[in-house]
Amino acid sequence: MDGSPDLHRAAVADPVVQVDGLAMAFGANTLFHDVSFEVGRGEVFVILGGSGCGKSTLLKLLIGLHAPSAGRIRILGEDLLGAGGDTRRDLLTRLGVMWQSGALFGSMTLLENVMLPLQEHTRLPPAAREEVARLKLGLVGLSEAADRLPAEISGGMAKRAGIARAMALDPALLFLDEPSAGLDPITSAGLDRLIQDLARDLGTTFVVVTHELQSILAIGDRCIMLDKQAQGIIAEGDPRQLRDHAAHPTVRAFFRREAA
Numbered sequence: 001m002d003g004s005p006d007l008h009r010a011a012v013a014d015p016v017v018q019v020d021g022l023a024m025a026f027g028a029n030t031l032f033h034d035v036s037f038e039v040g041r042g043e044v045f046v047i048l049g050g051s052g053c054g055k056s057t058l059l060k061l062l063i064g065l066h067a068p069s070a071g072r073i074r075i076l077g078e079d080l081l082g083a084g085g086d087t088r089r090d091l092l093t094r095l096g097v098m099w100q101s102g103a104l105f106g107s108m109t110l111l112e113n114v115m116l117p118l119q120e121h122t123r124l125p126p127a128a129r130e131e132v133a134r135l136k137l138g139l140v141g142l143s144e145a146a147d148r149l150p151a152e153i154s155g156g157m158a159k160r161a162g163i164a165r166a167m168a169l170d171p172a173l174l175f176l177d178e179p180s181a182g183l184d185p186i187t188s189a190g191l192d193r194l195i196q197d198l199a200r201d202l203g204t205t206f207v208v209v210t211h212e213l214q215s216i217l218a219i220g221d222r223c224i225m226l227d228k229q230a231q232g233i234i235a236e237g238d239p240r241q242l243r244d245h246a247a248h249p250t251v252r253a254f255f256r257r258e259a260a
């Protein structure tokens with residue numbers, strides 16, 4: 001696969017995610033084998049691919065929710081699969097995750113939602129928790145909506161609140177699962193700008209699962225494309241380069257069809 005013209009594997013100076021020879025199957029359903037890539041500190045790294053190729057599963061592997069069939073995963077320099085007990089718990093609290101739905105608790109205000117991880121994982125007194133949570137809501141432009149319930153806000157605001165909650169513990173790495181799903185193009189573009197601003201201003205590393213071409217081109221420093229048939233990575237590199245120069249028919253179809 002390394003010989004493929006669409007695999008532009010860059011040397012990553014300061015990797016915060018290191019995946020080597022990863023394989024995953026659910027029973028007889030092999031999703032991928034021999035998946036290897038690295039994500040550098042401060043990058044916005046996109047995982048893309050068609051429906052059912054295993055993007056969400058790969059994300060879950062990276063945050064320790066699934067065990068792979070084979071391979072190694074290092075996160076922030078730690079062996080995720082070998083880590084147990086406190087080491088694993090500590091490592092996982094250094095990761096922020098926003099699921100597709102935003103997954104806010106409906107009975108809590110946005111402020112309470114963002115305070116929740118601080119309550120669970122820190123010993124900060126309530127006033128400090130509130131201060132941190134308000135700061136995070138401010139970062140995503142939701143200061144004014146702190147006391148609203150999830151049902152009282154738009155889909156785009158819910159995504160922003162989900163990001164604020166994922167950032168509550170100042171994670172070095174933020175994982176976003178389909179952030180633009182269900183959003184109109186303008187709201188989606190606003191969310192893309194927020195991700196770019198946070199990456200640039202805070203130096204946070206983002207790993208984003210998405211198949212929204214406009215988002216990929218707007219935010220992605222680098223990407224990998226998974227493919228169900230190939231059971232692995234068929235393209236890696238700068239998404240704009242892949243759009244302009246991809247040789248693999250599936251990669252070309254993805255980048256050209258939606259770009260047209």
Ligand SMILES: Nc1ncnc2c1ncn2[C@@H]1O[C@H](COP(=O)(O)OP(=O)(O)OP(=O)(O)O)[C@@H](O)[C@H]1O
Binds near residue numbers: 050053
């Ligand atoms: N817990 C599970 N047990 C069994 N099979 C699973 C499980 N999770 C996912 N799968 C299967 O693995 C395949 C890949 O699923 P996954 O959700 O990772 O794909 P995806 O690329 O994120 O797709 P989509 O873009 O449609 O969300 C699918 O065939 C799915 O049915």
